[in-house]
Amino acid sequence: MPALFIGGAGMLSNADIAFVPDQYFRKGSVMFRYIMRRILMLIPVLLGVTFIVFSLMYITPSDPAQMMLGANASPAAYKQMREDMGLDAPFIVQYGRFLFGYKHPVFGYKGLLFGDLGRSYVSNRIIFELILSSFPNTLILSVGALILALLLGIPIGIISATKPYSVADMVFTVFALLGASMPVFWIAMVLIYTFANNLRIFPAIANPRDFLSLVLPIITLSMNSMAIIMRMTRSSMLDVMQQDYIRTARVKGMDEKTVVFKHALRNALIPVVTVAGLQFGSLLGGAVLTEKIFSYPGLGSIMVDAIFQKDTPQILGSVCFVAITFTVINLAVDILYGFIDPRIKSTFSTKKKLVRGNQ
Amino acid sequence: MDKILEIKDLHVHYYSNRRTVRAVNNLSLDMQRGRVLGLVGETGAGKTTLALSILNMISAPQGKIISGSIRFDNTDILGMSNQELRELRGKDIAMIFQDPMTALNPVLTIGEQIAETIFKHEKVSKAEAWSKAEEMLETVGIPGVRAREYPHQFSGGMKQRVVIALSLACNPRLLLADEPTTALDVTIQAQVLDLMRGLIKTNNTSVLFITHSLGLVVENCDEVATMYAGEVVEYGTVKQVFGNPLHPYTKGLLGSLPDYSEGSPRLRPIPGLMPDPTNLPKGCYFSPRCPNVMPQCHELHPENSSIEVHLVKCHQYQENLHVEQSI
Amino acid sequence: MSNQTFLRFFKRQSKNISQFWRQFSRNKLAVASLILVLIFALIAIFADVLYSYDFVTSNSLENALLKPGETGTVYFQEKDIEHTFILGSDNYGRDILGRLVHGARISMIIGFVTVAMAVVIGGILGAIAGYKGGLFDTIIMRLTDIILSIPTILMSIAIVAALGNSFFNLLIAISTSLIPGYIRIVRASIISIKDQEYVEAARVIGAGDFRIVLKHILPNITSPIIVQSTLNVGSSILSASWLSFLGLGILPPKPEWGNMLSEAREFIQYAPHLLFAPGIAILLTVLAYNIIGDGLRDALDPKLRR
Numbered sequence: 007m008p009a010l011f012i013g014g015a016g017m018l019s020n021a022d023i024a025f026v027p028d029q030y031f032r033k034g035s036v037m038f039r040y041i042m043r044r045i046l047m048l049i050p051v052l053l054g055v056t057f058i059v060f061s062l063m064y065i066t067p068s069d070p071a072q073m074m075l076g077a078n079a080s081p082a083a084y085k086q087m088r089e090d091m092g093l094d095a096p097f098i099v100q101y102g103r104f105l106f107g108y109k110h111p112v113f114g115y116k117g118l119l120f121g122d123l124g125r126s127y128v129s130n131r132i133i134f135e136l137i138l139s140s141f142p143n144t145l146i147l148s149v150g151a152l153i154l155a156l157l158l159g160i161p162i163g164i165i166s167a168t169k170p171y172s173v174a175d176m177v178f179t180v181f182a183l184l185g186a187s188m189p190v191f192w193i194a195m196v197l198i199y200t201f202a203n204n205l206r207i208f209p210a211i212a213n214p215r216d217f218l219s220l221v222l223p224i225i226t227l228s229m230n231s232m233a234i235i236m237r238m239t240r241s242s243m244l245d246v247m248q249q250d251y252i253r254t255a256r257v258k259g260m261d262e263k264t265v266v267f268k269h270a271l272r273n274a275l276i277p278v279v280t281v282a283g284l285q286f287g288s289l290l291g292g293a294v295l296t297e298k299i300f301s302y303p304g305l306g307s308i309m310v311d312a313i314f315q316k317d318t319p320q321i322l323g324s325v326c327f328v329a330i331t332f333t334v335i336n337l338a339v340d341i342l343y344g345f346i347d348p349r350i351k352s353t354f355s356t357k358k359k360l361v362r363g364n365q
Numbered sequence: 366m367d368k369i370l371e372i373k374d375l376h377v378h379y380y381s382n383r384r385t386v387r388a389v390n391n392l393s394l395d396m397q398r399g400r401v402l403g404l405v406g407e408t409g410a411g412k413t414t415l416a417l418s419i420l421n422m423i424s425a426p427q428g429k430i431i432s433g434s435i436r437f438d439n440t441d442i443l444g445m446s447n448q449e450l451r452e453l454r455g456k457d458i459a460m461i462f463q464d465p466m467t468a469l470n471p472v473l474t475i476g477e478q479i480a481e482t483i484f485k486h487e488k489v490s491k492a493e494a495w496s497k498a499e500e501m502l503e504t505v506g507i508p509g510v511r512a513r514e515y516p517h518q519f520s521g522g523m524k525q526r527v528v529i530a531l532s533l534a535c536n537p538r539l540l541l542a543d544e545p546t547t548a549l550d551v552t553i554q555a556q557v558l559d560l561m562r563g564l565i566k567t568n569n570t571s572v573l574f575i576t577h578s579l580g581l582v583v584e585n586c587d588e589v590a591t592m593y594a595g596e597v598v599e600y601g602t603v604k605q606v607f608g609n610p611l612h613p614y615t616k617g618l619l620g621s622l623p624d625y626s627e628g629s630p631r632l633r634p635i636p637g638l639m640p641d642p643t644n645l646p647k648g649c650y651f652s653p654r655c656p657n658v659m660p661q662c663h664e665l666h667p668e669n670s671s672i673e674v675h676l677v678k679c680h681q682y683q684e685n686l687h688v689e690q691s692i
Numbered sequence: 693m694s695n696q697t698f699l700r701f702f703k704r705q706s707k708n709i710s711q712f713w714r715q716f717s718r719n720k721l722a723v724a725s726l727i728l729v730l731i732f733a734l735i736a737i738f739a740d741v742l743y744s745y746d747f748v749t750s751n752s753l754e755n756a757l758l759k760p761g762e763t764g765t766v767y768f769q770e771k772d773i774e775h776t777f778i779l780g781s782d783n784y785g786r787d788i789l790g791r792l793v794h795g796a797r798i799s800m801i802i803g804f805v806t807v808a809m810a811v812v813i814g815g816i817l818g819a820i821a822g823y824k825g826g827l828f829d830t831i832i833m834r835l836t837d838i839i840l841s842i843p844t845i846l847m848s849i850a851i852v853a854a855l856g857n858s859f860f861n862l863l864i865a866i867s868t869s870l871i872p873g874y875i876r877i878v879r880a881s882i883i884s885i886k887d888q889e890y891v892e893a894a895r896v897i898g899a900g901d902f903r904i905v906l907k908h909i910l911p912n913i914t915s916p917i918i919v920q921s922t923l924n925v926g927s928s929i930l931s932a933s934w935l936s937f938l939g940l941g942i943l944p945p946k947p948e949w950g951n952m953l954s955e956a957r958e959f960i961q962y963a964p965h966l967l968f969a970p971g972i973a974i975l976l977t978v979l980a981y982n983i984i985g986d987g988l989r990d991a992l993d994p995k996l997r998r
């Protein structure tokens with residue numbers, strides 16, 4: 007942040023230097039315990055996610071054994087194949103194997119917990135290899151879209167909030183409403199029609215090694231999030247600008263730039279961070295559609311293809327992977343939130359102080 | 366005497382829901398240098414609005430200073446540019462707000478909040494500003510090392526001390542204290558007031574002390590002004606006003622107190638309500654509630670009458686004055 | 693007895709309604725959106741009067757990719773008809789406006805049915821969880837956590853993929869991701885209210901659970917549920933359109949806005965009208981529900997009321 011007055015850093019007296027590390031160490035250790043607790047609480051949720059996804063795939067009307075053998079296999083060969091693939095076992099056993107591994111010379115794998123689900127029946131590629139090699143591509147799109155959404159959404163939100171109900175604010179409000187209501191795939195098609203087919207500025211097919219080709223998918227994907235971040239920044243900023251401490255800053259003779267960027271923005275951004283984190287999750291989901299339209303080699307394309315090919319293990323692996331990533335990101339946002347807002351940060355240290363006081 | 370502040374014919378309006386709130390009406394008030402002026406009046410009388418007007422802090426779209434003049438040390442505040450105003454605020458005139466819980470920025474350390482004011486108004490380095498901020502904290506009884514802590518780590522009384530340190534950091538000539546202790550416990554109120562009194566005395570700061578409590582006025586102020594529906598209805602030294610209240614409203618306030626010097630009793634309600642500031646009565650604003658109301662009170666708005674420096678806005682005394690003049 | 697309670701409840705509500713309408717109608721944009729939604733609803737209801745379903749679903753390849761306003765001869769029900777394609781035709785020579793009109797019906801059904809399912813299921817689960825607490829509450833809350841931790845799009849895709857491609861499964865897929873929202877609203881409201889003195893008192897007097905729910909809890913949850921449902925009708929229509937776009941929802945030749953766009957993909961170069969008509973229909977509908985939802989929130993939220 008540019009306009010910040012740096013009251014700390016360069017002016018530590020000797021007494022402070024002795025004081026600060028100890029304090030931060032204490033905070034850190036409590037913070038650490040809090041994070042550990044949150045991670046432990048995550049485990050049942052993640053197990054639940056895998057269970058639900060597994061159950062859904064279990065009831066899917068597809069027959070991997072049939073798929074492996076082709077249509078003209080003998081009933082005996084078919085039965086043998088089901089046995090080999092572990093498909094004759096009861097549901098709960100199959101779920102256990104899915105998590106902890108399945109021993110078999112051909113169809114064996116180490117299990118989801120060890121990041122190995124064997125090979126796809128359809129493509130015969132190693133499932134997690136495919137996931138891990140395509141996920142970075144999806145990440146490029148999602149992170150790019152999030153950055154774009156923040157870079158435009160926050161400043162526009164601030165402009166709207168500093169001049170509420172002005173013409174600029176009205177225009178941005180309409181834009182945000184449109185952005186939040188437009189279907190992602192339609193935005194993509196309009197962009198392709200305009201910029202790829204007619205103006206020929208950007209290609210209609212994207213790949214991660216060509217920056218120019220990423221422009222349209224990133225704009226597409228960021229549209230909804232940008233609208234949401236913009237509205238959130240605006241309302242949070244409007245709310246903060248009404249607060250007494252903003253009046254205090256003005257009464258102290260602070261100029262408008264300092265009031266807005268130092269005193270208001272820091273407070274206003276706290277809820278925006280949460281929203282941005284949640285947006286990152288939905289961007290991962292939205293990437294599925296965007297990738298499909300731009301024929302982009304990401305996890306979304308792989309997932310959609312797997313669904314159409316009834317490639318159950320590939321769907322399982324991909325959906326669980328995204329769900330886990332999503333959950334972990336949400337946790338990370340929660341923890342980050344704690345670092346931004348001193349009120350939350352210190353609830354950990356005061357707890358610790360209380361414990362010490364009792365000793 | 367040497368005037369630090371002269372307010373003449375001030376009108377301030379707010380605009381909400383397409384209605385005009387006439388918060389301050391034709392108000393004139395002078396403040397003497399180095400003195401403490403108490404401003405009392407019910408909630409909604411326009412006290413906070415007046416204080417904000419002195420800093421020229423009433424801004425569109427919520428409100429507007431319609432007319433009048435405010436001169437601070439012979440310079441016209443209402444004619445100042447934004448740049449000049451920013452230099453005035455926090456340096457020459459400081460303000461303390463009612464609620465210390467919300468007056469400090471929760472995400473900045475208190476040291477930073479004080480230091481940035483000093484850095485803004487005085488020719489010092491950031492390091493000097495920081496150590497001066499720590500010094501200020503020490504003077505209000507907070508250890509300098511706590512400068513690195515955030516507002517939520519302090520209690521309400523401590524926060525108000527921080528706010529006091531903040532407002533006095535640049536030795537302002539005029540301090541606007543808007544009900545500085547209303548939000549605090551009674552015991553803490555006394556401590557905070559003692560502290561303020563000491564600091565004001567050593568710096569010879571002039572103070573506009575806004576309060577609900579007549580007891581606090583007696584203890585802390587030299588002059589007192591009673592405010593009603595956006596105007597000052599009585600002004601005089603504490604001795605004059607409390608010893609010989611003239612305006613029926615002031616009388617009502619005092620009459621409802623058994624002994625105002627003991628403790629700090631709040632204003633007792635006088636029967637009736639303050640008029641709706643969007644729709645003020647034609648004559649004297651107090652006439653609907655006045656026990657001594659006369660026919661002309663409903664028709665004519667009273668002018669100031671003065672008996673020495675004791676000012677009162679009431680028809681009763683205008684008559685007297687006329688009588689005196691005609692003799 | 694409960695009949696009387698019902699009556700009193702609705703009498704009280706009707707008094708609020710006029711006050712609410714005064715508040716809501718101040719928001720001109722929301723009123724305009726409401727009118728738009730009503731027009732769409734009328735179109736959906738009278739879709740068959742405007743265009744025959746068979747007409748908009750049967751191919752007429754000689755009329756493929758006509759521009760808006762062009763006329764063609766359609767062989768329909770064993771005779772040739774001279775027909776004007778107001779918004780042009782698609783790659784199978786089907787009338788775009790006619791498909792939009794029937795698409796409006798499908799979208800509206802999906803929007804309302806999914807939300808109704810979610811409100812009922814979410815409401816009941818949330819009410820039991822909040823009222824009874826204990827193990828049931830814990831399980832329900834964990835389940836909502838789990839559902840919320842799978843991105844909505846993925847959840848719906850997985851459900852349709854698992855259950856198979858049908859209209860009913862589409863409804864389930866969309867509805868499932870809406871349920872946690874209602875569970876949370878109802879549960880939170882019940883928990884905040886069930887220990888309050890007046891509810892305790894009502895129970896001591898011997899009022900039955902049903903009556904307590906009706907009298908004390910229903911008024912508290914109607915506003916947030918109305919707001920949430922309105923916003924969700926929009927998002928459901930959006931979800932349905934992209935599931936159809938992916939080929940997982942309503943499949944052609946049934947007319948649905950999302951699958952119209954999906955079919956249009958290869959032809960937008962020659963026939964951009966294929967791209968704009970369904971897209972704008974989705975956009976306007978979702979936009980209108982969003983604006984109405986916001987308007988309702990402002991009008992129903994007493995904190996914002998002046």
Ligand SMILES: Nc1ncnc2c1ncn2[C@@H]1O[C@H](COP(=O)(O)OP(=O)(O)O)[C@@H](O)[C@H]1O
Nearest residue numbers: 379381386388408409410411412413414427642
């Ligand atoms: N921002 C504002 N917008 C509209 N009306 C206001 C605003 N601030 C204060 N008022 C109105 O102006 C009048 C005076 O308020 P105020 O100066 O706060 O009185 P006091 O401080 O004496 O309680 C009240 O009627 C109040 O409702």
Ligand SMILES: [Mg+2]
Nearest residue numbers: 412413414543
């Ligand atoms: Mg006030």
